[in-house]
Amino acid sequence: MNTRPIIIPGALVATSLQQLRLSAPLVHCLTNDVVQSFTANVLLALGASPAMVVDPAEAAQFSAIADALLVNVGTLTRPHADAMLAAIHAANQAGKPWVLDPVAVGGLSWRTEFCLELIKLKPAAIRGNASEILALSGLSASGRGVDSGDDSLSALPAAQQLAHKTGAIVAITGETDYVTEGERSWAVAGGHQMMTRVVGTGCALSAVVAAFVALPGDRLDNVAAACRVMSCAGERACEVVKGPGSFAPEFLDNLYLINEEWLNGKGMQ
Amino acid sequence: MNTRPIIIPGALVATSLQQLRLSAPLVHCLTNDVVQSFTANVLLALGASPAMVVDPAEAAQFSAIADALLVNVGTLTRPHADAMLAAIHAANQAGKPWVLDPVAVGGLSWRTEFCLELIKLKPAAIRGNASEILALSGLSASGRGVDSGDDSLSALPAAQQLAHKTGAIVAITGETDYVTEGERSWAVAGGHQMMTRVVGTGCALSAVVAAFVALPGDRLDNVAAACRVMSCAGERACEVVKGPGSFAPEFLDNLYLINEEWLNGKGMQ
Amino acid sequence: MNTRPIIIPGALVATSLQQLRLSAPLVHCLTNDVVQSFTANVLLALGASPAMVVDPAEAAQFSAIADALLVNVGTLTRPHADAMLAAIHAANQAGKPWVLDPVAVGGLSWRTEFCLELIKLKPAAIRGNASEILALSGLSASGRGVDSGDDSLSALPAAQQLAHKTGAIVAITGETDYVTEGERSWAVAGGHQMMTRVVGTGCALSAVVAAFVALPGDRLDNVAAACRVMSCAGERACEVVKGPGSFAPEFLDNLYLINEEWLNGKGMQ
Numbered sequence: 127m128n129t130r131p132i133i134i135p136g137a138l139v140a141t142s143l144q145q146l147r148l149s150a151p152l153v154h155c156l157t158n159d160v161v162q163s164f165t166a167n168v169l170l171a172l173g174a175s176p177a178m179v180v181d182p183a184e185a186a187q188f189s190a191i192a193d194a195l196l197v198n199v200g201t202l203t204r205p206h207a208d209a210m211l212a213a214i215h216a217a218n219q220a221g222k223p224w225v226l227d228p229v230a231v232g233g234l235s236w237r238t239e240f241c242l243e244l245i246k247l248k249p250a251a252i253r254g255n256a257s258e259i260l261a262l263s264g265l266s267a268s269g270r271g272v273d274s275g276d277d278s279l280s281a282l283p284a285a286q287q288l289a290h291k292t293g294a295i296v297a298i299t300g301e302t303d304y305v306t307e308g309e310r311s312w313a314v315a316g317g318h319q320m321m322t323r324v325v326g327t328g329c330a331l332s333a334v335v336a337a338f339v340a341l342p343g344d345r346l347d348n349v350a351a352a353c354r355v356m357s358c359a360g361e362r363a364c365e366v367v368k369g370p371g372s373f374a375p376e377f378l379d380n381l382y383l384i385n386e387e388w389l390n391g392k393g394m395q
Numbered sequence: 396m397n398t399r400p401i402i403i404p405g406a407l408v409a410t411s412l413q414q415l416r417l418s419a420p421l422v423h424c425l426t427n428d429v430v431q432s433f434t435a436n437v438l439l440a441l442g443a444s445p446a447m448v449v450d451p452a453e454a455a456q457f458s459a460i461a462d463a464l465l466v467n468v469g470t471l472t473r474p475h476a477d478a479m480l481a482a483i484h485a486a487n488q489a490g491k492p493w494v495l496d497p498v499a500v501g502g503l504s505w506r507t508e509f510c511l512e513l514i515k516l517k518p519a520a521i522r523g524n525a526s527e528i529l530a531l532s533g534l535s536a537s538g539r540g541v542d543s544g545d546d547s548l549s550a551l552p553a554a555q556q557l558a559h560k561t562g563a564i565v566a567i568t569g570e571t572d573y574v575t576e577g578e579r580s581w582a583v584a585g586g587h588q589m590m591t592r593v594v595g596t597g598c599a600l601s602a603v604v605a606a607f608v609a610l611p612g613d614r615l616d617n618v619a620a621a622c623r624v625m626s627c628a629g630e631r632a633c634e635v636v637k638g639p640g641s642f643a644p645e646f647l648d649n650l651y652l653i654n655e656e657w658l659n660g661k662g663m664q
Numbered sequence: 665m666n667t668r669p670i671i672i673p674g675a676l677v678a679t680s681l682q683q684l685r686l687s688a689p690l691v692h693c694l695t696n697d698v699v700q701s702f703t704a705n706v707l708l709a710l711g712a713s714p715a716m717v718v719d720p721a722e723a724a725q726f727s728a729i730a731d732a733l734l735v736n737v738g739t740l741t742r743p744h745a746d747a748m749l750a751a752i753h754a755a756n757q758a759g760k761p762w763v764l765d766p767v768a769v770g771g772l773s774w775r776t777e778f779c780l781e782l783i784k785l786k787p788a789a790i791r792g793n794a795s796e797i798l799a800l801s802g803l804s805a806s807g808r809g810v811d812s813g814d815d816s817l818s819a820l821p822a823a824q825q826l827a828h829k830t831g832a833i834v835a836i837t838g839e840t841d842y843v844t845e846g847e848r849s850w851a852v853a854g855g856h857q858m859m860t861r862v863v864g865t866g867c868a869l870s871a872v873v874a875a876f877v878a879l880p881g882d883r884l885d886n887v888a889a890a891c892r893v894m895s896c897a898g899e900r901a902c903e904v905v906k907g908p909g910s911f912a913p914e915f916l917d918n919l920y921l922i923n924e925e926w927l928n929g930k931g932m933q
Contacts, residue, residue: 158716159428159697159700159716159718160700160701160704160716161701162428162429163429163430163432163433163594163595163701164701166429166594166595167593167594167639167640167643170591170592170593170594170639171592171638171639171640176594177499178427178428178429178469178470179470179499179503180428180470180471180472181471181472181473181505183504183505184471184503184504184505184506187503187504188503191502200716201716201717201718202718202719202722203718203719203743204719205472230715230717233729234717234722234725234726235721235722235725236719236721236722237722322708323708323709323920324705324708325701325704325705325708325714326701326704367917368917368921369709369916369917369918369919369920369921370705370708370709370916370917370920371705371709371912371913371914371915371916371917371918371919371920372913372914372916372917374640374705374913375640375641375643375644375913376640376641377640378638378639378640378641379636379637379638379639379640379641380638380640381638381640382592382638382639382640383637383638428697431697431698432698432699432701432702432863432864435698435863435864436862436863436908436909436912439860439861439862439863439908440861440907440908440909445863446768447696447697447698447738447739448739448768448772449697449739449740449741450740450741450742450774452773452774453740453772453773453774453775456772456773457772460771474741643909644909644910644912644913645909645910646909647907647908647909647910648905648906648907648908648909648910649907649909650907650909651861651907651908651909652906652907
């Protein structure tokens with residue numbers, strides 16, 4: 127269980143990406159107020175279709191139509207929580223997958239309780255940093271720290287346990303990302319430190335994960351492909367920009383242009 | 396009634412734009428959460444003044460002061476709906492024009508009912524895609540599909556009927572835009588397919604329509620001018636950018652720089 | 665009291681900036697819906713950490729943890745007001761500073777009453793334009809106009825009075841900014857007219873002020889340093905961009921790159 131996962135091959139990532147562009151999944155995003163525009167632009171650049179429908183009754187109606195649902199608790203309020211629950215139940219009833227981004231779970235009480243309830247509702251995938259995954263898994267209670275300094279590899283056992291408990295694919299993102307279904311796991315290299323100076327790169331990744339869980343084929347591969355597409359577009363952007371301001375346009379352009387050659391190239395140490 | 400409308404002349408567009416810059420109308424935007432920042436930046440770049448005042452009591456107070464009001468139902472919630480109704484009634488009482496953007500009407504039940512009520516409240520203009528205009532006109536009930544594949548010309552009879560019924564100028568946007576007051580109509584060419592890969596270009600256009608309905612002069616001409624200013628700035632941006640990320644900065648720069656020469660140039664087939 | 669304040673020296677600004685980058689303060693932002701993403705990106709580019717936690721109970725829990733709190737009433741609603749009050753009381757109890765941005769105060773009734781209550785709750789700093797500072801000080805009632813045309817120097821006596829009354833550092837921004845604690849004051853030059861064509865530059869400055877009031881040392885110097893860092897990054901961006909669209913990426917890059925040499929250079933007339 128503790129052998130270090132190997133890096134997902136570029137060809138596998140390219141296959142998932144090709145399917146994404148062919149099917150252009152419609153992703154219902156119930157996400158936080160800060161990142162809505164960036165999230166929508168990331169999905170559009172990549173070839174998916176975003177939609178934000180936030181009234182509880184409409185959210186339920188729409189989740190049954192959309193191909194996947196994203197739930198991100200970054201700016202959780204009571205009305206948002208109601209819409210999320212309504213949308214999740216409708217998605218489950220319609221057989222549509224949903225993804226959880228448990229922003230800041232562990233550090234704040236209400237959202238922690240709320241997310242511990244949500245993971246009982248069969249998410250297809252969960253994407254968080256090491257602290258968030260540790261907090262959701264319950265392992266953090268047994269003495270481990272949950273500060274954001276926890277590195278992604280050290281949280282892999284917690285991610286595997288969370289995957290077993292919930293049936294979800296769990297992605298821990300950090301300098302290297304790890305994606306697991308409990309037994310099998312992938313590592314995803316790439317990305318760049320500058321991406322932490324731009325708001326919403328992690329939140330947008332969760333939306334991209336939602337787009338990729340809507341695809342046919344192996345869901346573990348698809349979630350790891352989502353992580354790699356984003357890290358590849360990000361690392362290439364950081365090679366040419368001088369700061370986090372010019373990163374965002376360049377990153378979105380890269381998501382629009384990314385191809386198999388890029389994915390088979392460097393960054394895949 | 397079914398002769399194909401002719402393209403609005405660049406000189407007419409330039410006259411409206413000049414008036415906009417001279418008068419710098421203050422536009423009260425009750426719009427969706429995803430596009431607020433982009434909408435404000437589009438209005439500022441063009442020379443108008445945006446303001447978002449969302450509490451129902453303050454929204455009513457502010458609509459009486461502002462030069463025009465935009466109502467966009469993209470992320471409709473009950474509190475948003477209350478603010479919209481309060482602002483519309485205040486605008487009507489103060490003799491200020493208001494514009495409706497019926498995002499996703501036809502596909503979702505509550506907003507469809509809500510917008511069918513709103514169009515009884517004398518909007519100065521309505522801006523939507525073919526599906527949305529068909530849904531609002533009621534013609535879609537008689538067997539026509541309302542999927543977003545409907546092209547803008549085929550929705551022109553519905554737009555004309557909607558204009559007659561509501562007294563509003565109706566703009567259907569698509570590859571070519573059509574703007575009608577029921578009898579007279581304009582076509583607006585230009586734009587670029589890449590604009591569909593950037594969130595908020597349609598929503599921001601509706602805000603620009605609101606700025607232009609605040610101008611003196613022929614309202615049909617002014618609304619068509621709003622559409623043309625945006626398509627001209629967009630098509631020029633797409634000539635030089637490599638993807639949807641670099642589109643947004645270039646597009647905003649173009650709105651700031653756009654002049655009569657550009658409007659009299661190409662794109663006006 | 666009416667001698668014109670002198671310009672804050674670049675070396676003083678550079679010292680504050682260095683401290684900011686070393687301590688990377690966590691800023692809890694309760695700000696308006698339009699500028700959340702830009703505000704977060706400004707703080708990240710500069711080296712601070714933004715977080716938006718908006719549910720009243722969570723906002724109170726988080727304000728006790730964060731290094732500073734920003735309260736911006738731009739898109740005030742009743743739930744926002746509840747969260748602001750809860751967060752302010754928690755910040756005060758935990759001894760954490762908070763900053764008020766009184767957007768559009770004076771022009772709209774409810775927010776004016778609300779902000780007049782808030783300034784009794786010991787803000788560490790208040791940042792507004794001349795109209796807003798005049799309205800908060802109560803001086804505007806005595807016949808002075810409060811339109812945005814009021815220039816920042818003419819509002820300095822009102823700012824001084826407001827500083828005395830509240831104990832806050834008061835910053836009036838305009839073509840030249842003035843920052844006062846009642847007795848001592850600084851002037852801050854720089855900036856560029858094009859910054860008024862980009863949404864959120866003022867709101868983001870208030871968030872940066874919140875980051876700087878979390879620093880040790882002289883609070884008047886720190887608040888003036890926040891204003892100068894932003895005006896310096898802005899004026900340099902305006903030298904190279906062709907419009908407000910390309911301003912935002914360049915400005916954020918400059919905040920990331922800004923250094924002592926820039927601060928000691930031109931723009932400090």
